[in-house]
Amino acid sequence: MCELLAMSANTPTDLCFSFTGLTRRGGDTGPHKDGWGVAFYEGKGVRAFHDADASANSRIAEVVQTHPIKSEVAICHIRQANVGSICLANTHPFMRELWGRYWVFAHNGQLSDFHYSGGFYEPVGTTDSEALFCDILNHLRAHCDRDCPTEEIVERLVRLSSGYARQGVFNLLLSNGDWLFTYCTTKMASITRRAPFGPARLKDADVTVDFEAETTPNDIVSVIVTEPLTTDETWDIYQPGEWRLWRKGEVVQSGLAPARPD
16 A cells, blocks of 8 residues: 655645655655655645655655755655556646646555546546546536535535545545645544644654744644654544545544445
């Protein structure tokens, strides 16, 4: 299985600490060596990096680790291939435009019975994940418009996610730059850091950071991952079927749907 990482913050924040921990799992402390990618929203724009090589050995990943790109929403993925060859076209996160915004998607899992039915959005690569992303956007394009309330869009995303979960493992990160939607069927955890800030130590690298020195008292930064990244913090573990909508570092909507309903 692959691993996911996302960030939602109320102020532009870099992902260097968490990204450093995750990249070690890409071919060093973990088996996810079949490519990686990360997307940072900057306003309505997206700064994206992808590499088909293992993140633990990637020179591009080194640049991202040491260059503090500031963002309010970021999505990252390290891949352990099960569907589709190891190549750049099959590397998450995937991105498409809808209603004048870039939508970014990353998925952990595999759906054995999913068949892409076609539509305006088409996959470029050969992963079931990218086909799922296209299927979601085709559904939204057909049933919603740019003026739809966020609540209606989220309701459809929950319904779609529950349907996909009937077919296998479906752990999801999806953002339009304004909000971040997350859905869990097997593994997902989150942590929200706010004042008073303290130190944290990574599990997968000998790196410690003092967040008090890196933040202001008003900062709220939430990190969502497949597996907790630090050893000395308490992470909030998602339940199977749980979904959360994040905005500015806070959960603004959440719920629990059967992960694999009968």
